[in-house]
Amino acid sequence: MALPREKPAHPVVVDGFFIDKTEVTNAQFKDFVMRRVMLLWQNGLLNGGN
Template sequence: MIKKSGYAVVLSLGAIAFLISCGEHSENKSTKNQQAEVIKQPDIKELLVEQPESLTVPDGMVWVSGVHFTQGASNGDEAALPREKPAHPVAVDGFFIDKTEVTNAQFKKFVAATGYRTVAEQPIDWEEMKKDLPQELKNRQTAFCSRAR
């Protein structure tokens, strides 16, 4: 049970932060931009908005309703980075999230029960990292090394 709830906590916290940041962005748009941008909502037959009666609320958690929202920036937004464009419709199902933050003690218990390791604790896969280099660096013969002092 700890393994499942631990992953749920980690995923839920990320989802909440994401939704909050998107909500703040969309509230700051001017009415003119909102009228000019008509974005069709995704064709989703069943978005889980309300908590199903068949699901019991886990101890210490609350239900967050599902929503449709627009993610990203409009093409005319000069302050937005290219990776933030174009604006597009997104749907997020409802989910459970902890009422409070995860404490260090709770995370330690989760790690002990599951053997979870953060990305920082995992060995570096240099071949995988090379895939993330910009194209202009991929075309070069580059050596990564540390200098002895």
């Protein structure tokens, strides 16, 4: 449980907004990450944490 001082002082409503010029779905981002990991692995820049 949160202490009273850790709770919001008052309700806040924020309208929807974009933080980039282009929308990216979760699937698109996952594809980007997987391709980036593969590229790093192939170039020897990712060694599985060793």
